[in-house]
Amino acid sequence: MAKKIKQTRPELKRYRDALSRYQRYLPMLKLKQQQLQMSMRQVNKERREAQAAMEAAQEQFEPYQVIMHDIGGVDVKGLAKPQEVKTSTTNIAGVNIPVFEEAIFAQCNYSLFATGVWVDSALMSLRDLNSRREKLTILDRQHALLQRELTKISQRVNLFEKVKIPEAREVIRVIRIKLGDEMAAAVGRAKIAKAKIAEASSCDAQELHPESLEKTA
Secondary structure, eight states, X not given: OOSOOOOSHHHHHHHHHHHHHHHHHHHHHHHHXXXXXXXXXXXXXXXXXXXXXXXXXXXXXXXXXXXXXXXXXXXXXXXXSOSEEEEEXXXXXXXXXXXXXXXXXXXXXXXXXXXXXXXXXXHHHHHHHHHHHHHHHHHHHHHHHHHHHHHHHHHHHHHXXXXXXHHHHHHHHHHHHHHHHHHHHHHHHHHHHHHHHHHXXXXXXXXXXXXXXXXXX
């Protein structure tokens, strides 16, 4: 406890309420942390699979690299570039993340009779590669968003478990000891005061009725 704590009943109530809130929120934070960790494992699995699929598509396209300069006026690379990448959105543990749906390409406008058969094959192969690359990019975005949220939630869990809850318990313990000592001291003072009052009353009674002492003697 670095800061000075007022050892009073209102302060005791404030820390008890705070401790109750921390203990109520912590299980929810841990549940969200577990959900994010599970989602991260799934996304990492999908990223590995997407990476492998992209590398396989790269190998399939590789033979066409050496003849891409001889394309007969067809812009294969341009036609293989996605015009649009469609995504949807899903929510995981309160985090909105994008989900890859499909890559949309422009319609082919070249003559099938004036070009070699390999142009169609090269175009399809390159489109497949670019589509898989876009999917991996979306999965990377998923990973980044989930990782950022997981880091934030983990920090809160650690803050509650290692700082806020122990601090609140310690403050409550210190204040209860202080209030207990004060109560014990107050009871002691009350007993002393009561004894003094009783003694004073007895002396006053003797002064008012001295004959009682003579009869006793």
